[in-house]
Amino acid sequence: xxxxxxxxxxxxxxxxxxxxxxxxxxxxxxxxxxxxxxxxxxxxxxxxxxxxxxxxxxxxxxxxxxxxxxxxxxxxxxxxxxxxxxxxxxxxxxxxxxxxxxxxxxxxxxxxxxxxxxxxxxxxxxxxxxxx
Amino acid sequence: xxxxxxxxxxxxxxxxxxxxxxxxxxxxxxxxxxxxxxxxxxxxxxxxxxxxxxxxxxxxxxxxxxxxxxxxxxxxxxxxxxxxxxxxxxxxxxxxxxxxxxxxxxxxxxxxxxxxxxxxxxxxxxxxxxxxxxxxxxxxxxxxxxxxxxxxxxxxxxxxxxxxxxxxxxxxxxxxxxxxxxxxxxxxxxxxxxxxxxxxxxxxxxxxxxxxxxxxxxxxxxxxxxxxxxxxxxxxxxxxxxxxxxxxxxxxxxxxxxxxxxxxxxxxxxxxx
Numbered sequence: 001x002x003x004x005x006x007x008x009x010x011x012x013x014x015x016x017x018x019x020x021x022x023x024x025x026x027x028x029x030x031x032x033x034x035x036x037x038x039x040x041x042x043x044x045x046x047x048x049x050x051x052x053x054x055x056x057x058x059x060x061x062x063x064x065x066x067x068x069x070x071x072x073x074x075x076x077x078x079x080x081x082x083x084x085x086x087x088x089x090x091x092x093x094x095x096x097x098x099x100x101x102x103x104x105x106x107x108x109x110x111x112x113x114x115x116x117x118x119x120x121x122x123x124x125x126x127x128x129x130x131x132x
Numbered sequence: 133x134x135x136x137x138x139x140x141x142x143x144x145x146x147x148x149x150x151x152x153x154x155x156x157x158x159x160x161x162x163x164x165x166x167x168x169x170x171x172x173x174x175x176x177x178x179x180x181x182x183x184x185x186x187x188x189x190x191x192x193x194x195x196x197x198x199x200x201x202x203x204x205x206x207x208x209x210x211x212x213x214x215x216x217x218x219x220x221x222x223x224x225x226x227x228x229x230x231x232x233x234x235x236x237x238x239x240x241x242x243x244x245x246x247x248x249x250x251x252x253x254x255x256x257x258x259x260x261x262x263x264x265x266x267x268x269x270x271x272x273x274x275x276x277x278x279x280x281x282x283x284x285x286x287x288x289x290x291x292x293x294x295x296x297x298x299x300x301x302x303x304x305x306x307x308x309x310x311x312x313x314x315x316x317x318x319x320x321x322x323x324x325x326x327x328x329x330x331x332x333x334x335x336x337x338x339x340x341x342x343x344x345x346x347x348x349x350x351x352x353x354x355x356x357x358x359x360x361x362x363x364x365x366x367x368x369x370x371x372x373x374x375x376x377x378x379x380x381x382x383x384x385x386x387x388x389x390x391x392x393x394x395x396x397x398x399x400x401x402x403x404x405x
């Protein structure tokens with residue numbers, strides 16, 4: 001791998017890992033989601049640093065260029081994380097749906113209870129007035 | 133110490149006494165009474181989204197045709213006067229905070245019905261498409277047969293319902309698929325005019341319900357779960373305001389979704405109810 005692209009790849013990976021740590025520290029990213037990014041970033045970093053490993057993996061997947069091995073794994077990672085997000089979004093959508101429905105029902109019940117209390121207190125007032 | 137305890141219990145009993153009047157009457161009977169002499173507690177569920185033009189008329193028709201039956205309008209995030217008009221007509225109204233789609237609104241009605249122990253739910257549209265005169269047909273069919281779900285079909289019997297060719301092709305294909313997998317004739321799988329009773333209400337209120345468009349896939353699922361469905365002819369009017377759920381680029385999604393949904397429904401294990 002040409003040294004220039006290697007340095008760039010290493011720098012990007014270090015930046016990514018550091019940035020993910022920083023995001024978790026600032027609580028902008030939850031630990032659950034940081035895992036994937038950290039693992040992927042570290043793997044890319046290892047691949048970029050050790051040329052021997054990259055070479056053997058390249059021959060394993062049949063890539064002629066070392067850079068394409070990196071791209072390939074980057075792409076695999078992106079697809080995986082997108083799928084993961086789709087799954088999460090689906091379950092979040094379901095949860096929001098359920099919340100919406102229950103909120104609507106609860107609001108309706110609250111409203112009718114309020115009406116009933118109002119009616120009752122009115123009736124009480126009236127009976128008090130009648131007594132007077 | 134003892135005094136404090138006594139005070140506390142007194143407070144608690146006071147609270148429960150003052151709350152008693154709430155539990156005396158079920159909330160549902162606030163506005164309307166369930167008809168006497170009818171062992172079935174019936175609810176009419178009507179999902180609606182921006183239907184101010186038609187909902188008043190529809191509610192009046194329903195009240196005429198099914199007097200005394202509570203009507204629950206699910207206001208699916210309408211931005212017009214739908215909810216106010218429904219309230220003025222004496223219907224119960226559940227307002228969802230934003231538009232969440234026909235299926236979600238409909239299921240909200242079933243959740244409410246399950247919570248308040250209704251034994252029959254009639255679902256119909258608020259756009260005047262479904263003829264309120266047929267509610268009694270649906271009700272008597274669901275009460276007097278062993279079917280759990282009665283579907284009002286616009287294609288059975290004499291009917292003048294007209295629709296676009298594309299829609300008719302779609303309905304034909306999915307009707308055939310549903311007929312094939314339910315092993316009975318399904319002429320109108322997209323019908324939103326249905327009466328549902330007993331356990332089937334719980335099933336619609338469960339997670340197994342397809343949340344966007346309940347359709348042929350849901351009929352197949354019902355059938356797989358051992359619920360009996362039956363169709364009866366009902367009158368339907370073409371919707372006056374053209375805003376069908378299956379139009380434009382959405383129809384491509386609809387066709388795709390329906391095929392996929394039917395396919396995975398068949399692949400899934402039978403849901404336990």
